[in-house]
Amino acid sequence: MQQQLTRLANTNNGIMKFAQFISNKRITPSKEEQVVLINRADEIQIGGKTLLEWFEIYQTEAEKYNAPLRRARSIRSQDSNRSYVTEQIQRINLPQKPLSLFPFKSKIKQYEKINNVKIIQQTQIKDAKVKPLNKLQRPYFSPKLGSWEIDLVFGVNPVTRRRQHYLFAININTKYLVVIPLIVYEKNATYILAALKKLINQVYVNNIRGDGETGFKANIIRQFCENNKISLYFTGSPFTQHNRVVDSVIRTIRNGFGQDLLGFATPSQMQQMVEIYNKTPHLAFMNRFTPKQVQYNREIEGKFIRQKQAQLEQ
Numbered sequence: 001m002q003q004q005l006t007r008l009a010n011t012n013n014g015i016m017k018f019a020q021f022i023s024n025k026r027i028t029p030s031k032e033e034q035v036v037l038i039n040r041a042d043e044i045q046i047g048g049k050t051l052l053e054w055f056e057i058y059q060t061e062a063e064k065y066n067a068p069l070r071r072a073r074s075i076r077s078q079d080s081n082r083s084y085v086t087e088q089i090q091r092i093n094l095p096q097k098p099l100s101l102f103p104f105k106s107k108i109k110q111y112e113k114i115n116n117v118k119i120i121q122q123t124q125i126k127d128a129k130v131k132p133l134n135k136l137q138r139p140y141f142s143p144k145l146g147s148w149e150i151d152l153v154f155g156v157n158p159v160t161r162r163r164q165h166y167l168f169a170i171n172i173n174t175k176y177l178v179v180i181p182l183i184v185y186e187k188n189a190t191y192i193l194a195a196l197k198k199l200i201n202q203v204y205v206n207n208i209r210g211d212g213e214t215g216f217k218a219n220i221i222r223q224f225c226e227n228n229k230i231s232l233y234f235t236g237s238p239f240t241q242h243n244r245v246v247d248s249v250i251r252t253i254r255n256g257f258g259q260d261l262l263g264f265a266t267p268s269q270m271q272q273m274v275e276i277y278n279k280t281p282h283l284a285f286m287n288r289f290t291p292k293q294v295q296y297n298r299e300i301e302g303k304f305i306r307q308k309q310a311q312l313e314q
Contacts, residue, residue: 016062018188021055041190052194056183103256103276110281114290140172140244141308145301146206147172148199149246152182152192152213155265164265167195168253170246171203173304175282176295177249178202179274181267189218196221200228203295207231211243253277 016024022037027046037044041051049057102108102119112119149172154165165182180195192215199205208230210216216234225232254264256273263269278295281287285294285304294300 016058018055018190021058022051025054038190041194052183059183103258103273104252104280107280107287110287111279114281114293115279139308139311141305142172142207143305143309144206145173145298146204148203148205148208149243150208150210150216151243151246151250152215153250155261155270157265158261162265164267165191166267166270167192167199168246168250169199169208170249171291171295172209172245173301174291174294175245175249175284176203176291177253177274177277179253179270181270189215189220192216192218193220193224196224200230205230207233209233209243210246211235249277 018041019034019038022034022041027037028034037051041055044051046054102111104111108119111117148169150167150169152165153168154163156163167180167182169178169180170176178199180198182191182195205228208225210233212235215221216232222232253270253273256277257264257269260269263273278292279290281290282294285300289300294304
């Protein structure tokens with residue numbers, strides 16, 4: 001198995017997508033059976049590993065061979081800008097460093113107070129200004145614990161042009177954010193399902209809202225949620241506010257990275273940003289509590305829900 005994987009990785013045809021990988025593995029000649037393998041890739045095991053785990057190993061091996069090949073082609077095609085390309089390649093190959101700047105300029109004092117730290121380096125980028133809601137507008141919250149909004153987001157590596165997809169999930173009440181990198185470049189239901197499994201292993205999930213993304217509506221997603229007693233609500237209607245919370249946090253995270261496109265497309269950097277966000281006081285709680293504090297304190301979340309219900313009844 002490992003030898004076959006190495007052979008596939010050392011081809012000069014670039015990194016294969018998952019469906020092509022399954023086909024080239026020659027597990028079965030049947031197209032119908034290959035579809036089953038793709039749809040159940042996180043369950044079916046060969047040699048002690050799932051197909052998704054073998055694909056991750058293949059990607060790692062293939063990048064060792066194909067990344068230098070792509071960089072060489074890029075340099076040959078940009079002779080007039082050789083020094084710039086070389087500099088960017090060296091930057092990619094460096095070990096990932098911690099975020100050097102605190103990303104949320106308007107929350108520095110509150111962050112220092114709650115986390116008992118001193119921020120030395122801070123960003124000069126102002127926080128994104130969200131348009132205030134109309135005072136007569138219906139309060140936006142969920143009466144149920146474990147209510148989440150989800151969306152798919154991607155960042156593009158500015159040098160390799162490779163996309164990194166993420167599943168963004170934010171608790172509607174606690175504002176706690178979980179970002180899970182998708183293991184491939186496609187927004188396929190199989191990979192979304194793998195991310196959702198990771199999500200419910202990290203946090204309590206009772207219901208999920210999202211937009212009309214095709215992958216969210218797949219039968220395997222609906223069946224998984226039904227099996228785990230998770231209710232779903234997906235709509236692409238422009239007249240509802242079904243994704244208001246997750247859209248807002250996506251803008252916040254993008255603004256936190258500023259012009260650092262490489263950082264946004266790098267999962268390790270993204271996780272650092274998410275950790276800082278979850279430890280930063282949130283305006284929804286009058287900057288008194290962080291999303292992390294509310295997520296792990298049912299009493300605070302319950303108080304938030306009761307306040308919103310009272311506003312709704314006024």
